[in-house]
Each structure stands twice: as structure tokens, then as C-alpha cells.
Amino acid sequence: MSANTHDRLAAVRQKFIASLKERADTIETMLDAPEADNEHAQLQTLVHKIAGSAGFYGEQQIADAAQRIDIQLQQSPSPGEITALTDELRALIAKLRAL
Amino acid sequence: MASTDSKPSEEWLASLANERFKPVIIVLDESGSVLELVGDTRFFGLPEICKGDHIRDQFDFLFGVDDLDGLKLEFIESPNGRALHAFAEAWGSGGARLSLIDATLERDQRQALQQKSNELALLNAEQVKLLAALQEKKQEAENLAALQSRFLASMSHDFRTPLASILTYADFLQTERGKRNVSQSAEAIKRGAQHLLNMVENLIGQAQLSLEGIRLNPQTVDMTTFGEDLEALFLPLATAKGLRFSIEHDDNLPRHVILDPVRFRQICINLLGNACKYTELGQVSLRFSQLGEQLCVLVSDTGPGISQAAQARIFDAFERGDATDSKGAGLGLHIVHQLVALMNGELSIRSTLGTGTNVSLTLPLLCPENMEGDPDPEVIIGNSKTVLVVEDDSDVYDVLAIYLDDAGFEVYHADSGLAALEMVRHERPDAVISDLNVPDLDGAALTQALRNEGYDGPVIILTASDLRRDRERAEQAGCSAYVVKPIAADSLVAMLQQEGSGP
Numbered sequence: 001m002s003a004n005t006h007d008r009l010a011a012v013r014q015k016f017i018a019s020l021k022e023r024a025d026t027i028e029t030m031l032d033a034p035e036a037d038n039e040h041a042q043l044q045t046l047v048h049k050i051a052g053s054a055g056f057y058g059e060q061q062i063a064d065a066a067q068r069i070d071i072q073l074q075q076s077p078s079p080g081e082i083t084a085l086t087d088e089l090r091a092l093i094a095k096l097r098a099l
Numbered sequence: 100m101a102s103t104d105s106k107p108s109e110e111w112l113a114s115l116a117n118e119r120f121k122p123v124i125i126v127l128d129e130s131g132s133v134l135e136l137v138g139d140t141r142f143f144g145l146p147e148i149c150k151g152d153h154i155r156d157q158f159d160f161l162f163g164v165d166d167l168d169g170l171k172l173e174f175i176e177s178p179n180g181r182a183l184h185a186f187a188e189a190w191g192s193g194g195a196r197l198s199l200i201d202a203t204l205e206r207d208q209r210q211a212l213q214q215k216s217n218e219l220a221l222l223n224a225e226q227v228k229l230l231a232a233l234q235e236k237k238q239e240a241e242n243l244a245a246l247q248s249r250f251l252a253s254m255s256h257d258f259r260t261p262l263a264s265i266l267t268y269a270d271f272l273q274t275e276r277g278k279r280n281v282s283q284s285a286e287a288i289k290r291g292a293q294h295l296l297n298m299v300e301n302l303i304g305q306a307q308l309s310l311e312g313i314r315l316n317p318q319t320v321d322m323t324t325f326g327e328d329l330e331a332l333f334l335p336l337a338t339a340k341g342l343r344f345s346i347e348h349d350d351n352l353p354r355h356v357i358l359d360p361v362r363f364r365q366i367c368i369n370l371l372g373n374a375c376k377y378t379e380l381g382q383v384s385l386r387f388s389q390l391g392e393q394l395c396v397l398v399s400d401t402g403p404g405i406s407q408a409a410q411a412r413i414f415d416a417f418e419r420g421d422a423t424d425s426k427g428a429g430l431g432l433h434i435v436h437q438l439v440a441l442m443n444g445e446l447s448i449r450s451t452l453g454t455g456t457n458v459s460l461t462l463p464l465l466c467p468e469n470m471e472g473d474p475d476p477e478v479i480i481g482n483s484k485t486v487l488v489v490e491d492d493s494d495v496y497d498v499l500a501i502y503l504d505d506a507g508f509e510v511y512h513a514d515s516g517l518a519a520l521e522m523v524r525h526e527r528p529d530a531v532i533s534d535l536n537v538p539d540l541d542g543a544a545l546t547q548a549l550r551n552e553g554y555d556g557p558v559i560i561l562t563a564s565d566l567r568r569d570r571e572r573a574e575q576a577g578c579s580a581y582v583v584k585p586i587a588a589d590s591l592v593a594m595l596q597q598e599g600s601g602p
Contacts, residue, residue, distance in 0.1 A: 002505060005502075005504070005505040009501050009502075012498055012501065013498075015494075015497070016494050016497075016498070019494065049492055049494075051563050051584070052492060052495060052534070052563045052584050053494040053495045053498075056494075056499065057494075063584070067584075
């Protein structure tokens with residue numbers, strides 16, 4: 001891999017991590033103050049995107065964790081199960097912030 | 100009993116017989132002219148005759164015979180469809196007496212009886228057929244029940260090994276030393292669980308395909324990782340029994356081969372599981388090597404060995420080396436034998452009582468380079484210079500584009516299925532990589548549209564969801580490969596690139 005490629009990768013990775021941290025904030029807001037009706041769908045889209053992209057940046061653990069949550073969200077869990085998912089989501093948020 | 104009828108008895112009898120039989124009696128002289136006549140021939144649809152008529156022509160059926168005397172013809176069909184009996188006897192000098200009596204009722208009753216008997220025979224045949232079908236169904240049900248119990252026994256056998264490994268590592272995690280090596284144990288537990296998951300997924304797949312049998316799913320297998328996984332599964336079991344354990348690779352063996360990894364792992368686990376189970380002292384080893392065009396696997400142990408007689412039966416279901424053995428259902432080798440046959444391989448066993456056992460397995464060796472027409476991305480995109488990436492998540496596109504660019508590909512980008520379709524029409528890229536979940540046309544629909552337009556380059560579908568129906572849809576649409584995320588960008592590019600023939 002050329003030095004140039006390396007630099008370009010570092011740049012997009014930085015951008016990606018910054019956007020992950022923003023998404024961590026968004027998810028946290030949704031968890032802390034649930035309100036909107038379509039929040040479940042928004043949350044799922046957010047997590048699904050993380051699941052699909054993190055692997056490409058070598059963040060396999062985050063991709064795996066997001067994928068597990070994504071699968072559960074896709075199965076339209078009941079409100080009780082969503083609460084149980086909260087712990088997993090908070091763990092994901094912590095992982096994103098630790099990047 | 101007094102008759103109320105005024106007729107005398109003989110006359111009464113004659114009238115009864117007349118009613119029932121409609122007799123016609125004709126006396127002929129030697130020339131065939133009617134001398135006497137009783138009854139009416141018209142009842143049988145015959146021409147009316149009178150005394151003095153010459154009737155040879157009308158009754159020709161009676162006159163072809165040499166000796167008319169004593170002639171008896173039964174159930175003759177008359178011109179009007181009735182049945183009649185005809186009798187003839189000699190009369191006078193050279194003459195004859197002919198008697199015709201009606202037999203229609205008798206004929207009809209006979210026919211009805213015959214009909215009944217035919218129907219009964221038919222019913223009987225039907226019944227025999229039904230019984231045979233029933234017998235067949237019963238046999239099928241019995242076979243299925245036997246299959247089910249064999250299947251359950253084999254499942255518990257196959258689940259035991261990874262579960263034992265998971266439990267061992269979980270125990271280890273609770274020790275002081277284990278607490279300092281968490282990630283190694285977690286990795287081993289994950290591998291055990293992954294193997295269980297693979298088996299469960301296979302079960303689901305098999306349940307869907309149970310009537311068609313097992314479908315192999317050949318993929319590129321990294322033999323080094325494969326060996327490490329086996330070692331992580333068995334080392335704790337072997338060590339716990341005080342056995343030496345090793346997995347070896349011959350230097351000449353290619354690192355990547357094409358195999359169904361789940362089935363191959365199942366075979367190796369069964370062979371190693373047996374070796375570890377029966378060996379109480381010494382060692383168990385597995386060696387991978389290449390012999391000509393064959394991949395060889397040799398599993399050796401220093402266990403009690405298997406007698407010649409037992410070796411002959413060893414690949415049959417429910418057979419075990421020794422009838423007193425209670426360690427398993429005796430299915431492992433039976434399954435291995437079937438799987439090996441399915442993979443066009445051969446299995447042989449050499450054993451000496453008291454010394455140990457060698458089980459040797461050979462499979463056709465296929466490497467990613469010499470797989471022709473296989474939907475393996477390494478091969479299919481080997482000569483591509485330009486790639487269209489269809490992806491609406493810019494995070495994914497950014498990183499893929501950099502890796503592809505670095506690998507020498509010229510990269511085009513489309514963020515929806517329709518945009519991709521336009522792009523392919525104008526730029527004709529050599530290959531297309533598309534996310535399954537893109538706007539407008541999803542990856543599968545895009546593949547279908549491209550194939551409909553005659554695009555014949557490789558189309559690789561990336562997806563985060565390994566749902567059977569998605570995979571089937573994409574494959575039916577004509578995608579060249581279906582790759583499940585999460586995947587690292589560099590390994591995707593490595594997959595896309597055939598060594599030496601890339602751009």
C-alpha cells in the first residue's frame with residue numbers, strides 16, 4: 001500500500017470516527033428522551049449503517065455489536081425488549097466514544 | 100289346494116310355459132316345407148311363417164349342419180336382440196322338428212351375474228393395490244422414524260464436542276490464570292459457539308432441503324486458521340486426559356483450498372473426537388498433506404485399536420468398535436463416511452489391536468486458482484480494470500474506493516440502483532460491486548436489470564443480512580457472488596483480486 005493511500009485512509013477513517021461519535025450522541029438522545037413515533041425505524045437505520053460500515057474500517061467488534069442490535073431491532077421488538085436492548089446500545093455508545 | 104282358475108292343470112301349465120318361453124315348434128318335411136306350426140316366429144323378430152312355406156332360407160343357421168338330429172344351440176341372438184335356444188330332432192322320414200324357446204331373461208340374469216363378478220374382481224384388484232400402497236407408506240414411515248432417531252443421536256454426538264470445549268474454557272476463565280488470559284479463552288469460546296451456530300444453520304438448511312439431501316457449499320478455506328480452530332477445540336480435551344495432541348501441515352500444502360468448511364470441519368471433528376474419546380494413553384494427531392491432486396488428512400491415535408471384524412462394519416450406522424462401549428451412538432464414522440462420499444473423497448482405516456488406529460481421508464484438492472466457473476470473487480474479477488461501486492453509505496464507499504484505487508482499479512460510484520443502471524449503460528465497467536440495500540432498485544433487482552440488458556461482467560452483492568431469501572433472490576437474479584458484511588475493506592479487495600492477474 002502506498003504512503004498516499006495510507007494518508008487517504010487515515011483521513012477518511014478520521015471522518016468516519018467523527019461521524020460515529022456524532023451518531024453515538026444521537027442514539028443517546030433517543031434513549032434518554034424517547035418521543036418520536038418513528039424513532040424505532042430511525043434507530044434501526046442508524047445502527048444498520050454502523051453495522052454495514054464499521055467492518056470496512058477494521059472496527060470488527062463495533063460492526064459485530066451493531067449487527068446484533070440491528071437484527072433485534074429488525075424483528076420489531078416489544079417495548080419491554082427495546083428496554084433490554086438499551087443496555088446493548090449504551091455499551092455500543094461507550095465503544096464508539098472510546099474510539 | 101283347489102285352483103281358482105277354470106282351466107284344467109295341463110292347459111294351465113301349457114299357458115305358463117307359453118308365457119315364459121314363447122315356444123315355437125315347426126315340423127318340416129324332407130324338402131324343408133312346413134307341415135305343422137305352433138307359436139309365432141315374429142316374437143323373435145323372424146319372418147312370419149305359415150304351413151306349406153319353404154323356410155330353409157329363413158332358418159339357415161339350422162341347416163348348415165350335417166346331422167340336424169339332436170342339435171342344441173343355446174343363447175342364439177335373434178334378429179330383434181332377444182336370446183333363444185334352438186333344438187332340432189329328426190322327424191318322420193327325412194323330416195325334422197325345430198323348437199325355439201325364449202332365453203332372454205336367462206341371458207340377462209347371466210350377464211348381470213357376470214357383471215357383478217367382474218366388478219368384484221376389479222374391487223379385489225383395487226384392494227390389493229391399496230394394501231401394497233399402504234405397506235409401502237408404512238415402510239416409508241418406519242424408515243423416517245429410524246432416520247429421525249439416527250439424526251437425533253448424531254446431533255447430540257456432534258454438539259457434544261464444541262459444548263465440552265466451551266465449558267472447559269468457561270471453567271478456565273474462572274481460575275486465577277484464566278482471568279489473566281480472558282481474550283484467548285473468549286476467542287476459543289467464540290469459536291466453539293460459532294461451530295454450534297454453523298451446525299444449527301446447517302440444520303435449518305437441511306430441514307429445508309431434507310428431501311434433496313445435503314447440499315455442499317464450497318468456499319475458500321484458510322487451512323492454517325482451520326487447523327488452529329481444531330486445535331483450540333481439542334487441545335483442552337486431550338490435555339485433560341493427559342494426551343499429547345498436535346495438528347500438522349505439510350509444507351507443500353497450499354494455504355487456501357476450496358472445500359465446504361462446515362462439512363469438512365464436521366468430518367475432522369468426528370475423527371478427532373473418536374481418537375480422543377478412545378485413547379487413554381499416548382497421543383492423538385492430525386496431519387494435512389497434499390498427494391498429487393489429493394488433499395490428505397491422517398488422524399492417528401495410540402488407542403486400543405479396532406479388530407479386523409469390527410473394521411469391516413465400522414462405517415455402518417450404530418456400529419461401534421466394541422459392543423460394551425457406551426460412549427456414543429456409533430454414528431460419527433457413519434456420518435463421516437457419507438460426507439466423504441458426498442465430497443467425492445475416500446476414507447480408509449488401518450488399525451492394530453493394542454497399538455492404535457490410523458484413519459486416512461483423501462479429497463480432491465481444489466485451489467482458488469484452478470476453480471473454473473466457480474462464483475469465487477478472486478477468480479471472477481481477476482481481469483477487471485474498472486469497477487462500479489453501488490453504495491449509498493458514503494462511509495463505506497470512501498474506504499472501498501481508496502482500497503480499490505490502491506489496488507489499481509478505476510472506480511465509478513453510484514448511490515442508487517437506477518443511477519447504477521445508467522452508469523453501466525454509459526461506462527461499461529468490467530465489474531459491479533453493489534450493496535444489497537440501495538435506493539430505487541436494490542442490489543438483487545439491479546443485478547436482474549443488468550442481466551436483462553445483457554451485462555455479463557461479474558456482479559458482486561454486499562449485504563449485512565445473511566437471509567436465505569435475500570441470497571436466493573440475488574443468486575437467481577444472476578449475481579456472481581454474495582458477500583456478507585461485516586467485512587474489512589482490504590479483505591474484500593483481496594478477494595476481488597486474483598494474484599498476478601489484477602490491474
